[in-house]
Amino acid sequence: MSKFSVTPWGIVGKIDYVELQEKFGTFPVGSILFRRFARYNKLHPMLRRGIFYSCRDVDTLLDKYDAGNKFLLYTGRGPSGDTHLGHIMPWLFNKWIQDTFKIPMYFQITDDEKFLFKNLTLHDTRKMAYENALDFIAIGFDTKNTKIILNTECVKTLYPIALKVAKKITFSTAKAVFGFENSNNIGQIFYTAMQAAPAFLASEIEEREVPCLIPCGIDQDPHFRAARDVASILGYPKPSMLYCKMLPGLNGMSKMSSSEDNITIYMTDSPNAVSKKIGKAFTGGCVSIKEQRQKGGNPGSCVIFQYNYYMFEYDDSKLEEIARRCKNGDILCGECKAILSEKINIFLDRHMAKREKAKEVIDSMAFGDFKW
Secondary structure (H helix, E strand, O other): OOOOEEEOOEEEOOOOHHHHHHHHOOEEOOHHHHHHHHOOOOOOHHHHOOOEEEEEOHHHHHHHHHOOOOOEEEEEEOOOOOOEHHHHHHHHHHHHHHHHHOOOEEEEEOHHHHHHHOOOOHHHHHHHHHHHHHHHHHOOOOOOOEEEEEOOOOHHHHHHHHHHHHHHOOHHHHHHHHOOOOOOOHHHHHHHHHHHHHHHHHHHHHOOOOOEEEEEEHHHHHHHHHHHHHHHHHOOOOOEEEEEOOOOOOOOOOOOOOOOHHHOOEOOOOHHHHHHHHHOOOOOOOOOHHHHHHHOOOHHHOHHHHHHHHHHOOOHHHHHHHHHHHHOOOOOHHHHHHHHHHHHHHHHHHHHHHHHHHOOOOOOOEHHHOOO
């Protein structure tokens, strides 16, 4: 068995995603689901390339949708630092889901979680929440059909649902699912009930069963496994899940991290910073230009190629051409790095312009009409 650990709060080692799927008990996204999604829209590259690769009960959700019962879309962000490309990646997919199905979106910002699990003040997490929310809005979600839930502001609405959830999750279950020990504070133990609450919120408001789809990183599965375990007991539909692999850090490890600046591309990075970071990224190249011209590179182990695969080259034929040229030694790592740096900087430049405009609508998108 591979030596790695995945929890909602951290990853140790290089993830074996097949093994993780088996460990969590989720199911592969395969050809049947591809055909289902293709009924509604052209498949998103993150689906057909296996980035969103694992799921729970998505077929059931689509059956209900086909029968006329629209579902809620829900995802979130823990505000512990600046937004980076690893956060943006699944949000792009969430936007595709919203655009395809024309459905409402809840975006939960868990400022309480980061206060409980990090050495941060509530002032810190509130400030970061605002900045992260701007990045989320800049992706282009439907401003009239999307609501941002800030936990400490929306607690009056969330807390009654969270109480119901918490009452049905035993401490022994929480320890088994999350690995809690005697040193964990009691807020951390309760927190998972708060993350479950938005999945059931629409059902409470509309007084009927509203299905919910949560596309997010597979590291969040423990929270929603607990939510699914108690849903039926509480009279709520089980949330359906679409889980993605994590965008790797520039060093080739399994997840880009806010705590490691040198391996992370932030949305606020300057063009010079991006170029420097990409310049130091792990590649699949040879030790010398001569050797690479002769033997070619290995795109399968190259972070630069992975970034194109995940986010920055959605044209399959162009991606195949990049791989072919790499394997044949027709293109060198420095050239690939320069091309990717330009793509990322164009993306960030456009994003920052949209981010400025997001300031005009952020208050109107707040759930419960709180003011930032």
